[in-house]
Amino acid sequence: MNLWQNYVRPKNLSEAMNAFATAPRPLIPIAGGTDLLLDLEQGRHSPVQTLIDVTSVAEMTALEVRGDELYIGASVPVNRIVLNPLAVHHVQALTEACNLIAGPQVRNVATLGGNVAHALPAADGTIALLALNAQAEVADITGTRRVPFKELFVGPGKSSLKHGEELLVGFHLPLSKNGQASCFKRIMRPQGVALPIINLAIWLERTNDVISQIRIAVGPGGPTPWSGTEAEKALIGKTLNNETFEIALDALLAQVGFRSSARRASADYRRHIVSGLFKDVLETAWSRAV
Amino acid sequence: MNNQISLTVNGIQHTLEAKPNETLSGLLRERLRLTGTKIGCEEAECGACTILVDGEPVVSCIYPAERADGKSITTIEGLAQRVHKEMKLHPLQEAFVEHGAVQCGFCIPGQIMTAYALLQRNPDPDSADIRFALKDTLCRCAGYPSIENAIIAAAQSLRTGEPVQKPSHIPDSIHDHKTVGHSHLRPEAVEKVIGTAIYTDDLVFDGMLYAKARRAMIPHGFLKKLDISKAKEIPGVVAVLTAEDIPAERNHGLVIFDWPVMVGIGERVRYVGDALAIVAAETQEIAEQASALIEAEFDLQPVITNAVQALQEGVPQIHEKGNLLKHIKVRKGDMEKGFAEADVILEHTFHTPATDHAFIEPECSIGVPLSNGRMEIYVGSQIPYQDRTQVARVMGWPEERIRVVGQLMGGGFGGKEDVMGQIHVAMLANVTQRPVKLLFDRHESLLVHPKRHATQIRIKMGAKKDGCLVAMETELYGDTGAYASLGEKVMTRATTHSAGPYDIPNVRADCYAMYTNNPPAGAFRGFGVTQSAFAVESMMDKLAETLGIEPVELRRMNALRVGSITNTGQVLKESVGLTECINKVDAEMRKHNPLPFQPVVVPSPHPLSRRERGAGVRGTWCAPGALPPPTRTQVSAAAPPTSLARTWNSTKTARSRCGVPPLNSVRDWSPSCA
Numbered sequence: 024m025n026l027w028q029n030y031v032r033p034k035n036l037s038e039a040m041n042a043f044a045t046a047p048r049p050l051i052p053i054a055g056g057t058d059l060l061l062d063l064e065q066g067r068h069s070p071v072q073t074l075i076d077v078t079s080v081a082e083m084t085a086l087e088v089r090g091d092e093l094y095i096g097a098s099v100p101v102n103r104i105v106l107n108p109l110a111v112h113h114v115q116a117l118t119e120a121c122n123l124i125a126g127p128q129v130r131n132v133a134t135l136g137g138n139v140a141h142a143l144p145a146a147d148g149t150i151a152l153l154a155l156n157a158q159a160e161v162a163d164i165t166g167t168r169r170v171p172f173k174e175l176f177v178g179p180g181k182s183s184l185k186h187g188e189e190l191l192v193g194f195h196l197p198l199s200k201n202g203q204a205s206c207f208k209r210i211m212r213p214q215g216v217a218l219p220i221i222n223l224a225i226w227l228e229r230t231n232d233v234i235s236q237i238r239i240a241v242g243p244g245g246p247t248p249w250s251g252t253e254a255e256k257a258l259i260g261k262t263l264n265n266e267t268f269e270i271a272l273d274a275l276l277a278q279v280g281f282r283s284s285a286r287r288a289s290a291d292y293r294r295h296i297v298s299g300l301f302k303d304v305l306e307t308a309w310s311r312a313v
Numbered sequence: 314m315n316n317q318i319s320l321t322v323n324g325i326q327h328t329l330e331a332k333p334n335e336t337l338s339g340l341l342r343e344r345l346r347l348t349g350t351k352i353g354c355e356e357a358e359c360g361a362c363t364i365l366v367d368g369e370p371v372v373s374c375i376y377p378a379e380r381a382d383g384k385s386i387t388t389i390e391g392l393a394q395r396v397h398k399e400m401k402l403h404p405l406q407e408a409f410v411e412h413g414a415v416q417c418g419f420c421i422p423g424q425i426m427t428a429y430a431l432l433q434r435n436p437d438p439d440s441a442d443i444r445f446a447l448k449d450t451l452c453r454c455a456g457y458p459s460i461e462n463a464i465i466a467a468a469q470s471l472r473t474g475e476p477v478q479k480p481s482h483i484p485d486s487i488h489d490h491k492t493v494g495h496s497h498l499r500p501e502a503v504e505k506v507i508g509t510a511i512y513t514d515d516l517v518f519d520g521m522l523y524a525k526a527r528r529a530m531i532p533h534g535f536l537k538k539l540d541i542s543k544a545k546e547i548p549g550v551v552a553v554l555t556a557e558d559i560p561a562e563r564n565h566g567l568v569i570f571d572w573p574v575m576v577g578i579g580e581r582v583r584y585v586g587d588a589l590a591i592v593a594a595e596t597q598e599i600a601e602q603a604s605a606l607i608e609a610e611f612d613l614q615p616v617i618t619n620a621v622q623a624l625q626e627g628v629p630q631i632h633e634k635g636n637l638l639k640h641i642k643v644r645k646g647d648m649e650k651g652f653a654e655a656d657v658i659l660e661h662t663f664h665t666p667a668t669d670h671a672f673i674e675p676e677c678s679i680g681v682p683l684s685n686g687r688m689e690i691y692v693g694s695q696i697p698y699q700d701r702t703q704v705a706r707v708m709g710w711p712e713e714r715i716r717v718v719g720q721l722m723g724g725g726f727g728g729k730e731d732v733m734g735q736i737h738v739a740m741l742a743n744v745t746q747r748p749v750k751l752l753f754d755r756h757e758s759l760l761v762h763p764k765r766h767a768t769q770i771r772i773k774m775g776a777k778k779d780g781c782l783v784a785m786e787t788e789l790y791g792d793t794g795a796y797a798s799l800g801e802k803v804m805t806r807a808t809t810h811s812a813g814p815y816d817i818p819n820v821r822a823d824c825y826a827m828y829t830n831n832p833p834a835g836a837f838r839g840f841g842v843t844q845s846a847f848a849v850e851s852m853m854d855k856l857a858e859t860l861g862i863e864p865v866e867l868r869r870m871n872a873l874r875v876g877s878i879t880n881t882g883q884v885l886k887e888s889v890g891l892t893e894c895i896n897k898v899d900a901e902m903r904k905h906n907p908l909p910f911q912p913v914v915v916p917s918p919h920p921l922s923r924r925e926r927g928a929g930v931r932g933t934w935c936a937p938g939a940l941p942p943p944t945r946t947q948v949s950a951a952a953p954p955t956s957l958a959r960t961w962n963s964t965k966t967a968r969s970r971c972g973v974p975p976l977n978s979v980r981d982w983s984p985s986c987a
Binding site for chain 2: 025026027028029030032053056057060061064074076078102125126127128129131132
C-alpha cells in the first residue's frame with residue numbers, strides 16, 4: 024500500500040507551517056492517525072505524498088489554564104484529557120466523551136484535532152466541544168486566529184479547513200464557574216468496538232433553581248454537529264421538571280434531523296431512544312450544577 | 314528525505330533508515346525480526362498488535378514507524394528476563410500459562426502487553442478494571458475468563474512477591490488417574506507467551522516473493538476479458554498466472570471438486586472471492602499494486618442471494634448440476650397420524666445468519682520449491698493431509714512430491730479446512746522456483762473463506778397436553794454459497810439433529826443445501842447443529858410456555874434414553890447420558906435460584922427502561938450427548954414515549970421474552986464432539 028512517501032515531524036508551529044509550504048504535495052497533517060491511515064489504506068481518502076506528523080508541535084500539545092480559559096492543544100492524546108484534573112473540573116462533558124472514543128490503545132494516540140478535523144456529525148469529542156462552546160484556534164502561514172466552533176464544519180466528513188494550508192492548533196474553552204455543569208452520554212451497542220448510535224452533550228448554568236443558560240448538542244442530528252437550539256429556548260428561565268422536560272423534548276424532536284444509518288440505527292429508532300438519553304443527560308447536568 | 318529512526322526496543326538501541334509506508338509493527342516484525350507482535354486486522358480494532366510506547370499501550374499496526382523516533386518500545390519479547398541460561402517469565406506470562414489463558418496463542422502478546430500496562434498503573438485491578446482496559450484486545454478462542462483469572466493471579470504475585478497462584482478450580486477426578494484430574498500445561502504455551510512461537514507469517518525464506526490474488530469482486534457473471542499486461546510490466550513483478558497456467562485439475566474441493574483454482578475466460582464467477590489471477594512480486598506492496606492493475610470485464614448475471622431463492626423455478630443455475638447441492642431427508646413413522654394425535658400443534662420459521670470465524674490470525678501459506686523438485690508448503694491448516702492431496706491434484710504430481718509443514722494456527726474453528734492459498738503458492742513457487750508467501754489481509758479473509766451456513770428452518774411440532782412429543786416436521790434451507798466445501802456434511806448434521814435429542818414417534822425432515830452467490834459456507838464449530846438446535850430448542854420453550862410445563866421437565870420427559878429409537882432409526886442400546894445430565898444440571902442450577910425461569914424485574918433508576926432477568930435452557934446432543942449449562946439471558950427494553958407504551962409494556966410479552974431466547978442472539982455453544 025502506498026500511503027506516504029515523506030514523513031515530517033515539526034517541533035513547533037513555525038516548522039509546521041514551513042512544512043506545509045515546502046513539502047511535496049499532496050500533503051496532510053496527521054496526529055493519532057487512527058482514522059486517517061485507515062481512510063488512506065482503504066481508498067476513502069485520496070493518496071498523499073507527505074504526512075506532517077503534528078504530535079510533537081509544542082503549541083499543540085499543551086493542556087493548561089490561560090487566563091479565564093482552558094486551552095487544549097489539538098495534538099493532546101484524548102487519554103490525557105480524560106485523566107487531567109483541570110479538564111475533569113472545567114469540561115466534564117469533554118472528559119466523558121473522550122473516555123468513550125474507540126478503546127484504550129487508540130485513546131493513547133487519538134486526538135481532538137483529528138476528531139474535529141474529520142468533521143463527522145456524531146464524533147464524540149466534537150459533540151462535547153460544541154456544547155461546551157469551544158473556540159478553535161487555526162493556523163496558516165499568516166499566523167493564527169480564532170474560529171467559532173460551528174464554522175469548522177461544512178458537511179459530513181467535510182471540514183471548512185483549507186486543505187494543505189490551515190491547521191487546527193487547539194481549542195479554547197471557558198472555565199467552569201459555580202452553578203455551571205456539563206454532561207455527555209452515548210447510546211451504543213454494548214459489545215466490542217462500538218460507535219455511537221446517538222450521543223448527547225449538555226452544558227448548563229443553574230441560577231436560583233432555574234436554567235439561566237443551556238447548550239444542547241446531539242450527534243448525529245444533522246449533516247454537521249447539531250445544536251438543539253429550539254430545545255434550549257424552551258428551557259431557558261425554566262426549572263427542570265417533567266412538564267418542562269416534555270416541552271423541551273418536543274422542541275428537540277421537531278427540530279432534529281435524524282436519518283437512518285445502514286449500520287447503526289434507523290431514524291425511527293433514534294427518535295424513540297433520544298428521549299431517554301436527553302432526560303438522562305439533562306437531569307445529570309442539572310443535578311451537577313447545584 | 315531520508316530520515317533516521319532512533320529508538321529503543323526492549324532496552325536495546327537501534328538506528329534505522331526511515332522507509333515510506335512503514336508502520337511500527339512492520340518495523341518490529343520485518344526489520345528487527347521481532348515477530349512476537351502479531352497482526353490481526355490492521356485496523357486498530359483487535360489489539361493483537363499492542364505494544365508499549367513509552368510505557369503506554371498502543372496499536373502498532375497503524376502507528377507510523379517514524380513517529381517512534383526517540384521513543385522507548387516494549388514488546389512481548391521484552392518481558393521475560395534471561396537469567397543466566399534460563400528464561401525467567403514475568404508473572405503475567407507465567408500466570409497466562411498456568412491458568413490456561415493460552416490457546417491458539419495469537420492474541421496473547423497483545424493481551425499480555427495491555428495487561429502489563431494496566432498493572433503498572435493499577436496494581437490491584439478488579440474484574441471491571443480489567444475488562445475496561447482490555448476492551449479492545451480480542452480473543453476468539455473464548456479465552457476471556459482464563460485471561461482475567463491470569464491477570465488477577467499475576468497482579469497478586471506482583472504485589473506480594475509470592476509465586477503465581479495456580480488455578481484452584483480444577484475439578485477432582487473420581488479416580489486417581491495419572492492424567493485426568495490434573496492440570497497439564499499446554500506444550501507450546503511458553504513460546505506463545507514469550508513471543509517466540511512461530512506462525513506462518515513469521516517465517517521468511519531467502520529470495521522469498523510475495524503473492525496477491527486478483528479477485529473477481531462481483532457475485533455472479535462470466536469472465537469475458539482479462540488483461541494482465543499492465544501488471545506484468547511493473548518492475549519487481551516476477552510472475553502473473555491465470556487459469557490458463559493451471560497444470561492439471563482445475564478444481565479443488567473437500568468432498569466435491571467444484572471450486573476453481575482460478576476462473577478462466579468464458580468461465581463463471583460464482584462469488585466475489587473467486588480468483589482471476591495470482592501475482593508474485595519482490596515486495597507485498599508491488600504485488601498489491603500489480604494486482605490492482607489487472608483489468609477484468611464480465612458479463613454480469615442475476616444474483617442468487619439466498620437459499621430459498623436458489624430453489625425457485627426459473628432462477629439461474631450456478632453449477633452444472635443445478636443449485637441443489639443435496640436434498641437430505643429423515644423419515645420416521647407417519648406424520649399425518651402423528652399430528653392427528655396431537656393436542657397442540659405449533660409452527661414457526663427461524664432464520665440464522667452466516668457468521669465468520671474471525672480467527673485472529675489471517676490465512677497465510679508459503680510455497681518453497683526444493684532443489685530435488687519437491688515442494689514444501691508451510692501453512693497453518695486444520696487438515697494438512699487434505700492440503701497435500703488437493704495441491705497434488707492441481708499440480709498433476711504424485712502426493713509424495715509435496716510436503717505440507719503444518720504450522721501453529723492462530724485459530725481455525727473450521728475456517729482453515731478449505732484450501733485458501735496453498736495451491737496458489739505452489740503454482741507460483743513452481744513457476745518462479747522461489748519461495749512465495751501469500752498472506753490474506755482481514756478484508757480478504759472475510760470475503761473469501763467459507764462461513765457458517767445461513768439457514769431458514771421451519772419447525773412444526775405436535776405434542777400431547779402432558780408435554781409428550783408426538784410429531785415433529787422440519788424443513789431446512791442451508792446456504793452453502795458458491796461452492797460445496799463441507800456443505801453436504803454440515804447440512805446433513807443439521808438435518809439429522811433438527812428434531813433435537815428427543816424420542817419422537819413420527820419425524821420428518823427435509824433439508825435443501827443450496828448453492829448461492831454468497832461466499833461458500835463450510836465447517837464452523839457446531840457444524841450445522843448450532844442452527845438446528847437453536848430452532849428446535851426455541852420451539853421447545855414455546856411449547857413449555859403454551860402447555861404451562863416447566864422447561865426442564867419438558868426436556869426430561871421427552872429425552873432419548875436407553876431403548877429409544879432416534880429419528881434416524883438408530884436403536885440406543887447403551888450409554889445414553891442425557892437424562893442424568895439434565896438432572897445434574899437442573900440440580901446445580903436450582904442451587905443458585907429455585908425459580909430460574911421466573912423473570913425478575915431488576916429495579917432500574919431509569920424510569921424509561923425496564924430490565925428483567927431469567928434463565929434459558931436448551932437440550933442438545935451429539936448422537937447422543939450432553940446438555941450445556943443454562944444461560945442467563947438479560948432482556949433490556951427501553952420503552953418509547955407513552956403513546957406506544959401499549960405495545961411494549963405487557964408483562965406477558967416480557968415473560969415470554971425470558972423463556973424464548975431473542976431470535977437474533979444465537980450463542981455459539983457447540984457440542985464438543987461436532
